[in-house]
Amino acid sequence: MMRKWGRSITAAGVLVAALVLAGCASGGDTSGGGNGGGATQTVAPGDLPTGVEGAAHFDDFALVVGDGDIDVRLWFDPRCPVCGHFEEAAGERIAALVDDGTITYSLHPMNFLDRASQGTRYSSRAGSALTCVAVEQPELVLDSLKAIYDAIPPEGTAGLENAEITSVLVDGGVDAGIGDCVDAETYTAWVQASNDAALAGIEGADISAIQGTPTLIVNGTAYRGDVIDTEAIVAFITSGGQS
Template identity: 40%
Template sequence: MTPPPDNGPNKRDRREEAREKARLAREAAARKKRRNTVFARSGIIVGVLAILVIVALVIISSVKPAGPGPANMASDGILLKGDATTSQISAVKTAAIKSGGTPTATDDKKLTGTVNITVYLDYQCPYCDQFETANASQIKTWLQKGAVTYEIHPISILDGSSLGTRYSSRSANAAACVANYDPNDFLAVTTAFYANQPAEGTSGLTNAKILSLLKGAGASSSDITSCVNNETFKSWVTASTKRALSDKLPNSSVAKVTGTPTVIVNGKLYSGSLTDASAFSSFVASTATS
């Protein structure tokens, strides 16, 4: 017998089929929504974790010990002395501050027969430039005669005055490079920095210009070039500046640096004119006889 023809699902069957398809679609949509919610939450969690990792790295890097300092600046400054016989000015050699270490103050009890001048300066500081311009020549003469010692502490407090180029820190680092590799030219380098000091509110000097100044002052080598460009003593500049701004200044009664230049002669703070060489000379003479 031939089977009857198949006329397809009846109306009721079609309705049930449509309901089933709708139910399956709703369930699929619900599953997709749950997956998207999970992915979104996972993405937020991953993003938060990434931020926390970055913050942690920043905190760790900010509290890690400062890197080693430059040689010949164990006190955070470089001590210059002169030879009355030869008129030569040279740096007192010292070991570098170890990574995470603290400075060793110059033993002023060993500095007999001289007036001991210490200056905390910033190469971007216009008042330091005034002091340098007025007194550099006579300080050099005193050194050549063996009458004084001169301890220079470069610090960085004026990075905000160079349009984001951090000239204050970069120049202090460059000075540290000279102390490390060519210390006997440190005084000439300091003079060159002030003779070419950029105005506040400008972009400061490029590393190439800084290296040119160092070369003109006699300090030129591949080691110095790498040291300046890599900012080798960046962390030391930060650490030594922080110490100067918060700790009692060695061999004096000065509580801390509150501005630059801070000039100390035989332990006494000089508060006279920065532009009057005779006033400073008189102060130096008075401390020598007191």
């Protein structure tokens, strides 16, 4: 049975000190770019969507599900294998915390691993596709992110084509009409802007900027534990970032 907000998105955390060991490091490259890396792609603010549509809170660079008192924020790249490992370890439990009203979950897509997809901008396209779901079928955001990680391409490959991303989402329960938005790559510029904003700095947290994925921040405190330790992650979240 489909959950109220779908399955669950990855909620792994990375500590700053152990990021390279525990997650996918940005390597200081602030661009997914049109060529899979390299010079920063400038996105004019006027070219970006604004306001709130479905679960997409465009001004905050977040896809938001749930309405609980505990503020949980995740930065992720759809190509990051460690994010996928976390989803496997803890996704179901975090989905339950969304469903029972414990947490508000803000998901911030990044695309610095575009550089690892042979110029196809896979992270940008997959992030855009998830945003399409957030706008058109917000109740399926978490199911869709799980589906994307279940189908994560092998490292060093070009990644899935848009039609294949659509098939993955449809197999996860999304209406086939999502394909138009996926094919148009409607939100790739917004994903780029989300990426750049995260690397430039974040407010209200005990780290100054996002240095890689996955990064989990709960009530302003970054998770510094094992990214595949289900119980530790859940305890950190339910304690409001105190454990």
